[in-house]
Amino acid sequence: MTRPTPPSERWPTLLAGVADCVEALGGADFEARLLALLREGARIEQCMIFAYDAAEGVDCLLADNARQPRLADRLARLYTEGLFRNDPNYRRLADNALPTLELAPMRAEAMPESYRGSLFAFPDLVDKVALTLREAEGAYTLNLYRGREAGPFDADDLATLDALAPLLASLIRRHYGAPRPAEVRLTPEEEAVLAPLSERERQLCLRLLRGHTLKSAAAELEVALSTAETYRKRAYAKLGIPSKARLIALCRRQ
Incomplete structure (x- = not known):
């Protein structure tokens, strides 16, 4: 197996990837550039972004699985149609004592078996890291997953994601949280x-x-x-x- 590039050597590429995302904010290319950044930074296999609102539940903003593209849609549907209530991270969203920006590795022991079996066992995912961004009226989560080929996130991966977390939060907030005029002509x-x-x-x-x-x-x-x-x-x-x-x-x- 090819040895991953050390984090210190990846930073010039990662910062260039962040710049690409900034350039694409609000545009059709943003999500592709964000995924490229996350794959370079942490070798992810699957990525999900969810938006939560206390009054309306949850909506999926981005669902991507590099190996099984259709699977991402299925998992997003399962999650938004009710399984989100069993997500340990969802149950923590209302805790005002927690930081507004939090990077949390997967806590398998806190997951109900049905939740873990539906969202991890079938797609053969072995590890997850969630970046939670709490807002005044709701929250976003950026969920990053690794499969068996890449293996669990290691200390270098977590350090890289922790360093990128404020930049990722800002990108998500600016791209998804800033409504554009509805009067703009339809494509x-x-x-x-x-x-x-x-x-x-x-x-x-x-x-x-x-x-x-x-x-x-x-x-x-x-x-x-x-x-x-x-x-x-x-x-x-x-x-x-x-x-x-x-x-x-x-x-x-x-």
């Missing part, structure tokens, strides 16, 4: 994807595509959060997708 791809939806479903999905949370989209549309949730469920059902991550990917793939 032809967005037009094609959203065509089967009702007008209100389309308006909601457009705002989700522009970086809104369900809560902020509901406020802009002047509807109750429960009504916005109904629009979202109907839209996702019509499009055959489980999450915002897939909505975004669908618009890019068209």
Whole structure:
């Protein structure tokens, strides 16, 4: 097996990767550049980014598995449809005594067997590190996973991720947390994807595509959060997708 490059020798490449991410903020290339940075920095096999809001639950913003691309969608659906409640990190989100930015290795002993079996055993993942970013109204988690080929994260990997954590948090906050005007003209791809939806479903999905949370989209549309949730469920059902991550990917793939 090829020996990993020592962390000290990787830093020039990692900093260049951070610069690439900064350049791509708000654009279609951001997630590809972020994944390239994380693969270089910690040899990850799978990456998930989730956004949490106390009023609406959880949404998947990014789901990627380099070896089994379709598997990432399946795991995101399982998680957002209820398994998130068994995630030890989710149960810690409301603890105000914890730091706003926290890097936590996987705590297998804290996981219910059904949770671990569904999200780790089947995809053959052996280790996880979660970067949690707590905000005033919710949180983000960046979940990074390793498979059997790469093996568990070692001390150098964790040190590298710890050093990158403030930069990663800033990138996630700026890319996903800053809504862009919904009045921006739809791309032809967005037009094609959203065509089967009702007008209100389309308006909601457009705002989700522009970086809104369900809560902020509901406020802009002047509807109750429960009504916005109904629009979202109907839209996702019509499009055959489980999450915002897939909505975004669908618009890019068209």
